Amino acid sequence: MNSKSTVITALCCLFSFALLASEKLEKPKLVVGLVVDQMRWDYLYRYADRYSEDGFKRLLNEGFSSENTLIDYVPTYTAIGHSTIYTGSVPAIHGIAGNDFIIQATGQNMYCTQDDSVQGVGGEGKVGQQSPKNLLVSTITDQLKLATNFQSKVIGIAIKDRGGILPAGHFANAAYWLDGKTGDWITSTYYMKDLPKWVKGFNKEKIVDTYYKQGWNTLYPMDTYTLSTADDNAYEETFKGEKKPTFPRDLVKLKKENGYELIKSIPQGNTITLDFAKRAIESEQLGNNPLNVTDFLAVSLSSTDYVGHQFAINSIEIEDTYLRLDRDIADFLTYLDQTVGKGNYTLFLSADHGAAHNPKFFADQKGNAGYFDTKVIRKDLNEKLAMKFGVADLVRSLSNYQVHFNYDAIETNDLDEDDLISTTIKVLKKVEGVAFVVDMNEAAESAVPQMLRERIINGYNYKRSGAIQIILEPQWFSGAKDGKGTTHGSWNSYDAHIPAVFLGWGVKPGKTTRQTHMTDIAPTIAQILKIEFPNGNIGTPIQEAIEQE
Secondary structure (H helix, E strand, O other): OOHHHHHHHHHHHHHHHHHHHHHOOOOOOEEEEEEEOOOOOOHHHHOHHHOOOOOHHHHHHHOEEEOOEEOOOOOOOHHHHHHHHHHOOOHHHHOOOOOEEEEOOOOEEEEOOEOOOOOEEOOOHHHHOEOOOOOOOOOHHHHHHHHOOOOOOEEEEEOOHHHHHHHHOOOOOEEEEEEOOOOEEEEEOOOOOOOOHHHHHHHHHOHHHHHHHHOEOOOOOHHHOOOOOOOOOOOOOOOOOOOOOOOOEOHHHHHHHHHHHHHHHOOHHHHHHHHHHHHHHHHHOOOOOOOOOOEEEEEEEOHHHHHHHHHOOOOHHHHHHHHHHHHHHHHHHHHHHHHHHOOOEEEEEEOOOOOOOOHHHHHHOOOOOEEEOHHHHHHHHHHHHHHHHOOOOOEEEOHHHEEEEOHHHHHHOOOOHHHHHHHHHHHHHOOOOEEEEEEHHHHHHOOOOHHHHHHHHHOOOOOOOOOEEEEEOOOEEEOOOOOOOOOOOOOOHHHHEEOEEEEEOOEOOEEEOOOEEHHHHHHHHHHHHOOOOOOOOOOOOOHHHEOOO
């Protein structure tokens, strides 16, 4: 080859490299957040022998996994988890102190997304009177809106209202949730005056009835579910209309007793959520924004939580739900590849909290476990306080593992609040299953392990949290004796160790076992998008997950 040809070839190569560089995306077309409600970290691996290569395994093989991601606060509940993932903040700052909390100044009970100033769109009554009004800080979705001068589209979707609303933030184009009475996807006037044509069309199709006709049987032969307890056991709750909590289930028949609420507590609830998410991508052209900015789709998969609460984590129902979810995620990732383009979107998967073993199951295996019956304990506590202070019902509630006092009664009777708190703590310390009782006025100096002390402080919002935090022994949780199913809310690893997996544009494949936190997810996405962190953020970007330029 002569020198002239060499120069021409070199110039052609340089031109090609320049062209490729110019075609490289400067930002993802779409960010997708998947929050799997009640997904413990170990579910990534527990059923892996029967996971496909294109679902959870693809996320782990092609993406980045923070294997030691912990929740930064107590109590660990759905609304708090969704808020924390998307704000990088904690209840002390973002204000979502529980699924329900009490406004301490007035004693008013408040649902996390309650907004009586708005009306439902597509649904009637309280089910539609919802908005992100109670969230005090911005979300990563809000920050994307601000960074693009509100040109990005942001949509939140979940069966649970709080799972769709809180991640979508204050500036969202829409948030949708399911009306259990009708089986329809609805929203509120906070977002719009009327449902879009595509949502009305989806509702009209009544896809939920199609899933009911399929019934619910196990994907594989029953005797192969060796990682779970027997199908008929004492730890599971039945559906209305069934005598035993066993497979197979005739969902059409069960619908007569349970209505459309039934879809929430079966794995097809996750399927229909992703069906709706696909329709949103298609109809709203998410990831194909004509203004060449990044869009954001926040999806929460709620049915895993309903199934866990009803059947407990060691059930065949849970195992089957995650095997089906793996298929649903594989299908959804393929859909994103085909519509948005592989490598054109950034996706993360996490969870709002985990779940404990059923205490009776754990105790039957000779482990320490039990139930903290708040109704019985509150009654006994109020009786003892009344004997000393001469005032009835000084404790309003023990919700969220906190003591909420009746401040009107305290002020009216001119009671010494410090004495009341001290007396209450003495009584609670004698209750079986209680490990620590912390006066939140002295939390920083309390005699509890430092890590736990920090989580207690992070979870305390003085306007919305109780004056005393109760920490139970491991495997104890709030409920009546021999209660069915499971719940969550504690600091322990079964509730607080969650998956945090990133995939796609801007993500460097790999994993880390160093300790990371739920609050690190939002700033990691912000770093990838090169936008400002949410305004209440306390987290740190997971640098190992970010592809360096």
